[in-house]
Amino acid sequence: MTDVKTPSKLEKILAAGHLAVTSECGPPRGSDPEVITKKAEMIKDHVDAINITDNQTSVTRMCSLASCIHLKQMGLEPVLQMVTRDRNRIALQSDILGAASFDIYNILCLSGDHQSFGDCPQGQNVHDIDSMQLIQTVRHMRDEGKFLGGDDIKRPPQMFVGAAANPFADPFEIRVPRLAKKIAAGVEFIQTQCIYNLDKFEKWMELARDRGLHEKVYILAGLTPLKSAGMAKYMKNRVPGMDVPDDVVKRMADTPKEKQSEEGIKICIESILRLKEVQGVAGFHIMAIEWEEKVPGIVEETGLYPRPTLE
Amino acid sequence: MIVADKKPIEEIIEYLKGKQNILILGCNECVTVCEAGGKKEVGVLASALRMYFQNQGEDVKIDEVTLERQCDHEYLEEIRDRVDQYDAVVSLACGVGVQFMAEKYHSTHIYPGVNTCFLGATEERGLWTERCQACGQCILATTGGICPVSRCAKRLLNGPCGGSTTGKCEVKKGDEEIDCGWQLIVDRLQALDRLDEYETLCPVKDWSTDRAGGPRKVIREDLKQ
Ligand code: SF4
Numbered sequence A: 001m002t003d004v005k006t007p008s009k010l011e012k013i014l015a016a017g018h019l020a021v022t023s024e025c026g027p028p029r030g031s032d033p034e035v036i037t038k039k040a041e042m043i044k045d046h047v048d049a050i051n052i053t054d055n056q057t058s059v060t061r062m063c064s065l066a067s068c069i070h071l072k073q074m075g076l077e078p079v080l081q082m083v084t085r086d087r088n089r090i091a092l093q094s095d096i097l098g099a100a101s102f103d104i105y106n107i108l109c110l111s112g113d114h115q116s117f118g119d120c121p122q123g124q125n126v127h128d129i130d131s132m133q134l135i136q137t138v139r140h141m142r143d144e145g146k147f148l149g150g151d152d153i154k155r156p157p158q159m160f161v162g163a164a165a166n167p168f169a170d171p172f173e174i175r176v177p178r179l180a181k182k183i184a185a186g187v188e189f190i191q192t193q194c195i196y197n198l199d200k201f202e203k204w205m206e207l208a209r210d211r212g213l214h215e216k217v218y219i220l221a222g223l224t225p226l227k228s229a230g231m232a233k234y235m236k237n238r239v240p241g242m243d244v245p246d247d248v249v250k251r252m253a254d255t256p257k258e259k260q261s262e263e264g265i266k267i268c269i270e271s272i273l274r275l276k277e278v279q280g281v282a283g284f285h286i287m288a289i290e291w292e293e294k295v296p297g298i299v300e301e302t303g304l305y306p307r308p309t310l311e
Numbered sequence B: 001m002i003v004a005d006k007k008p009i010e011e012i013i014e015y016l017k018g019k020q021n022i023l024i025l026g027c028n029e030c031v032t033v034c035e036a037g038g039k040k041e042v043g044v045l046a047s048a049l050r051m052y053f054q055n056q057g058e059d060v061k062i063d064e065v066t067l068e069r070q071c072d073h074e075y076l077e078e079i080r081d082r083v084d085q086y087d088a089v090v091s092l093a094c095g096v097g098v099q100f101m102a103e104k105y106h107s108t109h110i111y112p113g114v115n116t117c118f119l120g121a122t123e124e125r126g127l128w129t130e131r132c133q134a135c136g137q138c139i140l141a142t143t144g145g146i147c148p149v150s151r152c153a154k155r156l157l158n159g160p161c162g163g164s165t166t167g168k169c170e171v172k173k174g175d176e177e178i179d180c181g182w183q184l185i186v187d188r189l190q191a192l193d194r195l196d197e198y199e200t201l202c203p204v205k206d207w208s209t210d211r212a213g214g215p216r217k218v219i220r221e222d223l224k225q
């Protein structure tokens, strides 16, 4: 896994054997670029790359590509998230080229939440291709220098290709085969769903290691600090595919209200410290939703600061 | 079969404002099975409309006919000599039947009396569920006989997505949970001892045979005269 195939800083850091740190910023529901640049400003010295979500939970927002360009203009390293829900293969390939024209070097291929969760539940969904096929598409465009339709691309995109993995979704028996399938499709890095059930995550990693998958893909463990007991319960009961064990909910609920956010950060830090020891974990993806200011502290407390600099 | 559901009567009344001679036209095929547009439903709708117009003090004549099929020239011919006496026909056939009527009989207004919903099956009386979206290139051979195009809310060909939880889809219909199509596929592959096939990537699909390609045709030269 050590040859570097793209100019991506994230790829270089991972290839050099460092534990990578990424985080994410959600674009605003409006056109003010400062929302993005301010969030990025808070975390930029503590992470290697910043994901920009693509209309997450199907709520219409400023587009991921434009937000990535704002980051790029700040000299930062964006990860363009792209869902297959809203665009067909023409639009997806076109946006990939648009991103490549701004030298955006990382992409995260997703299918996206169903539109019924968002502000346009009456809208169509596209799903012309799925996330697995989007991985294949980007690799095809990059490695073969060709469009899906077969024609040559002048100046092909140079993108380090990522995808999400949810070790907690059902059916559990295909969680690892599904990772293998994404690797076969050409994925190079994985950012996982938020991990609260560490035992289950470690089991998943063990099964992945049994098949040698940790040597074929960089796995970044996903973490979201809990702000309150209410959030823990909401995540447990309302967010599909999320696994928040009872003891975590209890720990938050047993903490006095004004101390809960602190406790949430503590849990996050403890989780990272434990997961740092898990073989095959190549880094961390810290998704502090509308709580970006907490990221630097988490990174520092877990010994992941300072971030490596590249020659 | 094609599954349809009754339209609200208020909507049908809206179409029929000012009409004097109305034919309610049922179909003896799919819409009879799903109890939306067969002889029985024709009778029920006709009575309800008669009552409505009577209460309004309007003299409206409402006839009832149910054809063997409305998607077939032969059966539609049966009403040729009487269709002109009506100023409105409410067809309780699926959208195909309604359109075939409209194409054949130009001078009479044809209104749909049902909402055509999907290609599905009767699970039990009063419960019909979708099974196929007529994508034109069936891939059931690779998915254990369960269709991801119609049974996955994102028609993922390499599912499931991360939202699949305890066998249920992340999408709910009101409070109703729906099965995750990919859980069904995985269960089925497992039961057939074919789970290793799950790892075979399903390539990008050719959707030109689907709705995306425009109105479709099946031509069978061997059957044409
Ligand atoms: S794959 Fe296509 S033709 Fe086959 S059942 Fe599904 S939608 Fe129908």
Ligand code: SF4
Pocket: B151, B152, B153, B154, B155, B156, B159, B160, B161, B162, B163, B164, B165, B168, B169, B170, B171, B179, B180, B181, B182, B183
């Ligand atoms: S939960 Fe299952 S059926 Fe629903 S969208 Fe995801 S894969 Fe498809």
